[in-house]
Amino acid sequence: MCVTVLGTRALNRAALARQFLLERAELPALDAVAHLGGLQAQEPQEPFAGLWSRLAGFDPAELSALLVERRVVRTHLMRRTVHLVTADDALAWRSRHDAMLLQRLLGVYRAELAGVDLGALAEAGRELLAQEPSTLPAAGRVLAERWPDVSPRVLGEAVSVLVPLVQVPPRGLWGQAGPASSVALATWLGRACDPPSPEGPEGEDPVGEDLVLRYLAAFGPAATADLRAWSGLAGLPRAVARVRERLVAFRDERGRELLDVPDAPRPDPGSPAPVRFLPAFDNLVLGYDDRSRFIDDAHRGLSVAGTRFVLVDGRVAASWTVVDGVVTVTPLVRFSRADRQDVGEEGRALAAFLSGGASHRVTIAASPR
Structure with a gap:
C-alpha cells in the first residue's frame, strides 16, 4: 500500500491552517481555546497576543470575562506547565494527567519528598486551599509547620500537583497584575474533576482518545512522539490504537508515520503564509517533538x-x-x-x-x- 509522503512545507501549512495562523478565524475566544487544546500561559499576558494573532477582531476583554466567569481557567496540565483551558477540559482532562504530573514532580523533588506521606500532604493541601486562595509559597509555609524538614517551596509545588488547583483572577486578566494565588479547582468550578476512566473490556480510554483526536485536529498530521511532546503523557498508545481506524496515515521525509483526522485542512504547500507574531512558549512550536x-x-x-x-x-x-x-x-x-x-x-x-x-x-x- 502506497503511503503519501508529506514534505516539511506541507506539514507547515497544515498546522498553520489548524492553528488559525494562515487566516484569522471568525470564532469566539472560548471556541478557539477549546479547539487549540488550550494555550500555554505561565506568562499571564501571553495568551492575549496568541489569540490576537489567530482571531479576527479579537477583544482582550472577551478573554478576561471568560476567566472571571470561570468558563476558562489557568491550571497546571500538559507538561506540568500552566495552561489556559476551558473549564470543561480542565475537569475532563486533569485526572488523566495526574500520573504524569506526579512523575515530573518526583523527577525534580524525589529526595526532598522521600519522607513525606503524599496522601497526607494532598489531604492537608486540599483542606488548606478548599476555600481561600493562596500563593503556593504561602501554602507551603503553612504546611511546613507539619513537615518542617521540607522546604516550603517544595511543599507548595507538591500541592499544585497533588491537588487540582486553578490560579484565580486578577492573575491572567488583560492589563492587570496579580499574585499567582490558587484555589481548589473543585471549589472554583463547583464540580470535582472527572474521575479516572476505568479501562474497559476492550481497552477503552475515552479521555485519552479525546486527547488524541483533539491534538490531531489542532496540530496534525503528527507522529505519536509529537503527541507525547505536547501532552507530556507517554504517547497514549492504547488510545491511539483505539482510534486508528478513524484516522488517515502519511509519512514525513524522514519516514516517520504521521496520523491525522480525515477531514482536517491540509492546504496546498504553496499557500502563502502571512507574517504572524507568536507569544512566549506558544504551543505551535512547543507542541511537537519534531x-x-x-x-x-x-x-x-x-x-x-x-x-x-x-x-x-x-x-x-x-x-x-x-x-x-x-x-x-x-x-x-x-x-x-x-x-x-x-x-x-x-x-x-x-x-x-x-x-x-x-x-x-x-x-x-x-x-x-
Whole structure:
C-alpha cells in the first residue's frame, strides 16, 4: 500500500491552517481555546497576543470575562506547565494527567519528598486551599509547620500537583497584575474533576482518545512522539490504537508515520503564509517533538527559553519584545525588503493592540550576516 509522503512545507501549512495562523478565524475566544487544546500561559499576558494573532477582531476583554466567569481557567496540565483551558477540559482532562504530573514532580523533588506521606500532604493541601486562595509559597509555609524538614517551596509545588488547583483572577486578566494565588479547582468550578476512566473490556480510554483526536485536529498530521511532546503523557498508545481506524496515515521525509483526522485542512504547500507574531512558549512550536516544520535546528533552543517568535512564510524568522509600547523585532535570518515591510506592518498592528491604540511603533534590527 502506497503511503503519501508529506514534505516539511506541507506539514507547515497544515498546522498553520489548524492553528488559525494562515487566516484569522471568525470564532469566539472560548471556541478557539477549546479547539487549540488550550494555550500555554505561565506568562499571564501571553495568551492575549496568541489569540490576537489567530482571531479576527479579537477583544482582550472577551478573554478576561471568560476567566472571571470561570468558563476558562489557568491550571497546571500538559507538561506540568500552566495552561489556559476551558473549564470543561480542565475537569475532563486533569485526572488523566495526574500520573504524569506526579512523575515530573518526583523527577525534580524525589529526595526532598522521600519522607513525606503524599496522601497526607494532598489531604492537608486540599483542606488548606478548599476555600481561600493562596500563593503556593504561602501554602507551603503553612504546611511546613507539619513537615518542617521540607522546604516550603517544595511543599507548595507538591500541592499544585497533588491537588487540582486553578490560579484565580486578577492573575491572567488583560492589563492587570496579580499574585499567582490558587484555589481548589473543585471549589472554583463547583464540580470535582472527572474521575479516572476505568479501562474497559476492550481497552477503552475515552479521555485519552479525546486527547488524541483533539491534538490531531489542532496540530496534525503528527507522529505519536509529537503527541507525547505536547501532552507530556507517554504517547497514549492504547488510545491511539483505539482510534486508528478513524484516522488517515502519511509519512514525513524522514519516514516517520504521521496520523491525522480525515477531514482536517491540509492546504496546498504553496499557500502563502502571512507574517504572524507568536507569544512566549506558544504551543505551535512547543507542541511537537519534531519542530522542523516551523523552526531551524539552530534556533530550537530559543523555543523553551520564553522567546517570542515572528513567523515569516510560516517559519520562525525573528524574535520580538515590547517595551513602553514599542515592538522591537530582531531577525534570526536575513530579511528581504518585502519581509521587512510585512513584518513592520504586522508589528505596528500588534503595538496598537498591546498599547490600546496608544502606540504604532516598531523597530526592526539589522538582519544577521
